Amino acid sequence: MKSDTFWRYATLAPAVILFVLLTILPLFNLAALSFHNVEWINREAVWEWVGLRNYAKLPNDTLFNAGILNTILFAVVAVAFQMVLGFWLALMTTRVTRLRVFYRTVFILPILVPGIVIGAIWKLMYSYDFGIINQVILWFGGNPVDWLGNPDLALMSVIIVDVWHWTPFCFLLMLASLESLPQDIFEAAEIDGARRWQVLRYIILPLMMPAIIVTFIFRMILAFKVFDEIYLLTGGGPGTSTEVISFTIYRRFFTEDQSGYGSAMSLATIAVIATMIILASRFATRKGPEQ
């Protein structure tokens, strides 16, 4: 029996060690860094204690504020569109059985492609001079639009890319959930004379709520991490119009070499995002079961 205990620990140990060394330790490391200014001299980190000064700088950092605001705006708007579009498309196309494999391949493809490639694709399509979108606008006699260079449009353009990127996946999840609902409920509702919107409001939505919540939380988490597409499309610009928080941290930490300040920003971001997601899932799960 002694070897039993040994193997019990030995099988769990690698995962625990990885988590401790690469997630918990780094958090402490960030916390320590955030109270210092760090300079690299001959591959040797020189730490200078600055107390809370890094945190004090945060509220007045326009880049950080823009990053937080844009990230929240991006996540909320993009995810809302994906959910509604995905749900609507699932309702519209349920029980189409032909070409299933083809459709599934097409709709899974976007999420298996590197985010940076998604950015590259849309950089081509959004191009002011030769992008397909402006070409089409010109054919119809319109004026070319500077999708990525106009500060008022850039965030919307980036959101459009994300909606294109993730709606197919939301659609697949919604469709799977919709098709797993028992069909006789609809027949019963129909016999009882329920209208379409009543079926939708009182039967489909409540039954699908668990799937909707799962998709919503999954998407919110990923939307808060957005980086690759924006890195390639706009680099956060023009100005701060598409600055997202991952980008700000990257900039402060790596291109400006401010490890201490970057760490304070990282921890603040973790706090903000954790709060947002906990609130969002509270809200979603509280709305769910009551219906």
Added chain:
Amino acid sequence: MTDHGRSAPLARHAVLFGFALIVLFPFLWIVMASFKTQIALLMGQWKFSPTLYSYDAVLNGKTSDFVTNFKNSSIIAITSTTIVLTVATLAAFSLYRLRWADWVLRILLAWSVIFHMVPPITLAGAWYTMFRSIGLDNTYAGIILAHTTINLPMALWMMGVFIKDVPKELVEAAQIDGAKTPRVLWNVVVPIVRPGLAATGILCFIFSWNEFPVALTLSQRATATVPLGIGKYAQENTIAFTEMAAASTLSIVPAFILLIVAQRFIVRGLTSGAVK
């Protein structure tokens, strides 16, 4: 939904087909761009004589690192996937079949959920600082460790789902027969969860292959991965659009092949654990 005919009406086909076209078109567009000359692309020509010039430049060009990027990505994705699968399978088996106290399971799963919510870039700074102090910056080992950690929560949930499907009686019967844990794992559990391993492995491989921000912070030229190579085309003063398109097209090939030959595993993986 109130329409209960067996076959779907034409309108449904039309909506679905239109949606598929919108999703597919941008991919076709970038593949097309990769076969154009820079001039044909800049003129916005639809009719063009396809050329392999961009592929030649990406693969054989003197200033192009793309072949190295491809090699680096392969090494990093394959190694990190192997480690993730091993660690996650061991841990999931331990948690669900070796009678750990409830709180151990809860703490581990809760922590992996929390870590999964946090943007990787927030920890990348700490990884960079730590790796740099022990000489792991700009090495394969550093990026492999980072990718292993990033994919571990998902792999742990997925393997947990699959291992919970292994009948407890089978494991107990083998234990009563005197089989040691490694044998139980290898001879009883692994054969049963093999499809689950494939599903988890494919997703981990693809996510490591695609990962950008952490690779960006932890690597330099020698260890740069494919997404970094593509990013570089866009960062230069004049964007090399056709080369960027060719590199992008090449970078999709592994995922595309997996999507064609192993679709049922991918679907199973995406529906079983990735989103739960």
